Amino acid sequence: MTDIPHGLIKGVVLSRYDxxxxxFSLFVEAPIETYQAGQFTKLALPDGNxxxxxxxxxxVNNPKQAEGHQQMEFLIIADDNGELSPRLQSLNSGDEIFVGKEAAGFMTMNEVPKSVDDLWLLSTGTAIGPFISILETPLLDIRFKNIVLVxxxxxxxxLIYQERIQLLLNRYEKRFHYVPIISREHVTGTLCGRIPSLLLNGEIENYAKCQLNKADSFLYLCGNPSMVKDTASTLNELGFEKHLRKKAGQFSSENYW
Ligand SMILES: Cc1cc2nc3c(=O)[nH]c(=O)nc-3n(C[C@H](O)[C@H](O)[C@H](O)COP(=O)(O)OP(=O)(O)OC[C@H]3O[C@@H](n4cnc5c(N)ncnc54)[C@H](O)[C@@H]3O)c2cc1C
Ligand SMILES: NC(=O)c1ccc[n+]([C@@H]2O[C@H](COP(=O)([O-])OP(=O)(O)OC[C@H]3O[C@@H](n4cnc5c(N)ncnc54)[C@H](OP(=O)(O)O)[C@@H]3O)[C@@H](O)[C@H]2O)c1
Incomplete structure (x- = not known):
């Protein structure tokens, strides 16, 4: 086999859950360096050429979980036309996989200004993963008055991870607000539509029973880049600004493609 490129290490698939x-979720073990909740790494396979x-x-998991940080869960959507994701979906227990030794990314709790009371985590699709990692951080409940997961x-x-979300509701009690949104079906008890319009018309705040405000709220947007772009414009319209290290604002984002 081709030499393993710099930065990647060999790991093994523990299991896959469809x-x-x-x-699907892919559970992988690999001797990667420790990481912060909310970060990402690389998954890789030889391309055959x-x-x-x-x-x-x-x-998806928190690095402080009982199994340790080297047993990782990845939540993945297989794109039929994609090069890697359908191949990841065909992996099974015991298969070889290659993993980036060092995780990266700035969507972590260190980047959230200390003054923030209310944390809003807005995700589409598989982007709920890094937010689960963040929410499962020990003692996070002490830091924020309210945490909203959209x-x-x-x-x-x-709408997966219902059992984990129930555990979070039990743990954070009234501080945790879960807002499920479905765009292509009408389902009782959930919101219908897209994040930007549901923010603009106040439905997300009503559902969460929590109000966004410039002084106390900080938002992370993660997932589909057009959601991130449209939500950023909506937040600008509502008077919120993008957070930069040089100039504090109220929201920050990570695009998945
Ligand atoms: C920071 C970050 C974190 C991420 N985290 C996750 C995660 O947790 N879960 C997850 O599922 N994804 C995540 N992603 C997305 C992931 O990295 C991949 O982009 C995704 O899985 C698609 O990879 P792929 O190789 O299957 O598709 P690709 O081969 O990259 O193709 C993607 C799409 O582009 C089209 N395409 C590719 N090449 C061409 C071409 N030459 N011309 C025209 N169209 C083309 C394909 O048809 C396909 O529809 C993340 C991305 C980033 C940047
Ligand atoms: N989900 C699947 O079953 C499936 C199957 C095969 C391939 N894929 C591919 O996998 C990738 C990820 O799919 P996904 O379903 O996880 O995520 P997605 O396509 O990003 O959809 C997730 C949510 O984001 C919403 N959204 C899309 N654009 C938006 C915008 N501009 N503003 C606000 N919200 C927006 C969608 O609403 P709308 O429904 O209104 O678009 C949907 O509710 C896509 O490339 C998709 O084509 C998905």
């Missing part, structure tokens, strides 16, 4: 036809195909994937998906079948 949520839907296209959505002497090269490698590698892509970024967020780590998960926007196409169909009800993609």
């Amino acid at each position: 949520w839907t036809d296209h959505l 002497g090269g490698w195909v590698r892509r970024a994937y967020s780590i 998960h926007a998906v196409r169909t009800e079948s993609e």
Whole structure:
């Protein structure tokens, strides 16, 4: 086999769990460096022509979990036309996989200004993964007065992690507000539509029973780049500004493609 490129290390697939036809969790063990909740690393496979195909994937579990940081969960959607994701979906327990030794990314709690009381985590699709990692951080409940998790998906079948969300509701009690949004079905008890319009008309705040405000709120937007772009414009319209290290604002984002 081709030499392993610099930065990648060999790991093994522990198991795969299929949520839907296209959505799955891949559990991987690899001796990677420690990381911060919310970060991503690379998954890679040889391409069969002497090269490698590698892509970024967020780590779903918290690095402080009992199993340790080297057992990782990745939540992945297989794109039928994609080069790597369908191959990842065909992996099984015991298969070889290559993983970036060092995780990266700035969507972490260190980047959130200390003055923030209310943390808003807005995701589409698989981007709920890094937010689960963040939410499972020990002692996070002490830091924030309110934490709102928004998960926007196409169909009800993609509203996953219900058991973990129930555990978070038990742990954070009234501080934690979960807002499920479905865009292509009407399902009682969930919001219908897309994040930007549901922010603009106040439905997300009403559902969460929590108000956004410039002084206390900080938002992370993660997932589909057009959601991130449209939500950023909506937030600008509502008077919020992008957060920069040089100039404090109220929101920051990570695009998945
Ligand atoms: C920071 C970060 C974190 C991420 N985390 C996750 C995660 O947790 N889970 C997750 O599922 N994804 C995540 N992603 C996305 C992931 O990295 C991959 O982009 C995704 O899995 C698609 O990879 P692929 O190789 O299957 O598709 P690709 O081969 O990259 O193709 C993607 C699309 O582009 C089209 N395409 C490719 N090449 C061409 C071409 N030459 N001309 C025209 N069209 C083309 C394909 O048809 C396909 O529809 C993340 C991305 C980033 C940047
Ligand atoms: N989900 C699947 O079953 C499936 C199957 C095969 C391939 N894929 C591919 O996998 C990738 C990810 O799919 P995904 O379903 O996880 O994520 P997605 O396509 O990003 O959809 C997730 C949610 O984001 C919403 N959204 C899209 N654009 C938006 C915008 N500009 N502003 C606000 N919200 C927006 C979608 O609403 P709308 O429904 O209104 O678009 C949906 O509710 C896509 O490339 C997709 O083509 C998905």
